[in-house]
Every structure is written in structure tokens, then in C-alpha cells.
Amino acid sequence: MSNWSSDQEVDEIVEEEVDSIVEEIQYNYTHPKIPPAPIIRRVHINRDRKEGHTRLWNDYFSDNPTYTNTMFRRRFRMNKPLFIRIVTTIENGFPYFRQRRDATGRLGLSALQKCPSAIHMIAYRCSADAVDEYL
Template sequence: MAEQEGKIISAFRAASHKIASGPTSSQPRRRRSYIIRDLVDANDRLMKHYFNDTRLDTKFEHRFGYLDVYFSALEREYPYFQQKCDASGYLVFTAIQKCTSLLRILAYGNTTDINDEYLKMAEKTTRDTLENFFHQ
């Protein structure tokens, strides 16, 4: 039993020494890759499809005319929905993009990865939007 404990302790010391010495030259540090998404183009497309000034009829104006007021209030009240820069210095999504992502998930019953194609939004961002919307 004491022999087994000695082997475990020596293996632990060897592993901790290897961790403390850091990566060797044969093991270079890997950097995270950053996926550049065209968020500006995605926002322009969204605004063109849903929020342009040429309304089809007055019913649409009556039902959805105040959405920009709601988005502005949401952006003003909750910091998550404010547009900021990420750690790389790129602008992140607007409140309208985040809410559109949220509404598409809730209305159509889709999974969170559906917004990658249209809104250029990662699955994690959609999940974070869902969590922040319902927990605030």
C-alpha cells in the first residue's frame, strides 16, 4: 500500500512540475480564432426587410409601428441589449438584432443555431439573449 502511495505522489510531483514549467517549445500556445461576421450587413438586411419606411398597409403600421419605441426602451433599461464593442474592438449586435433573434426562436420554435445564417449571430449569443430577456 505504501509503495502505491509513493508512486502516486511521485507521479503527482512530476505532473505539477511539468505544469509549473509551462509549455515546451514543441507545444506552442494556441490562440483563439475569431470569426469575423458581417454584422453591419446583417443589420442593414434586417432593417431593409422589416423596418423600412415603406409600409404595405395601415394594419401593419397599427400593429408594428411602435416596435422601434419598444426596442429603444429595452436598450435604455437593460445593459445587455445596448450595443457595445467586444474585446476585439468590434461592435456587437444591436437591440433590434437581439430581439429579432429572440422572437424568431419563440415564434417559430426553432433551435438557437437558426440565426447564424440570417442574422450572422452565433448560437451562444442567441442563448445569452434568451437568458437575459427572461431573467431581467
């Protein structure tokens, strides 16, 4: 009638299955699953970094700049060739001042944008928020 050799074997199999289910329930009760932390995405604010570089270039460094050399000297407290030499030296010497892409692939600030801000912050002991004209 039955493929089972005895009721005792059936009882043992059922008992083992019940034990494994009870162990699993006990484990899940003592080790609750912690849900993963939600991913909080930051809102991207387009600050037009490229446009800032273009404005800075057109205002002071293009072939026909908006502002004269006198205005450049008044604003940056040095003449243009000295400033260009400082920017070039800093850009070649420190990787931070090189323009590179961020994790999302967008271009960062150029050396022409970073150097005036750094020089201004050092010279006048002010915060980065105070020097974001072309940033």
C-alpha cells in the same frame, strides 16, 4: 604564497558551494518546472454584423423599405410601431440588448438584431441557431 589563512577555510567554502549546488539540484528534481499551458487562439469568422444590421434596416425600417408593412406584420407578427416600441424599451432596460464593443474592439449585434431573435426564440421555443437570418 596564499591569501587563504588555511586549507580548512578553503575546504569549508568549497563544501558550502557544493552543498548549495546539491540542494538546488534536489529542489529542481523534486519540484519540476511545469511549462505554461499553450495559448490557443480562436479563429475569427467575420460574420458581417454591421452588414446584417444594414440589411435589416433597409429591408424593413428605412424610408423606402424593401418589404411593405404587410410583409413586416406577417414576418414579425406585430405592426412596426409596436415592434419599435418593444425594441426601444428592451434596449433601454437591459444592458445586454445595447450594442457594444467586444474585447477585440469590434462592434457587437445591434438591438434590432437581438430583439427579433429573442422574441422569436421565446414565441416558438426554438434555439438561437434557428434564428440567425440577420445575425
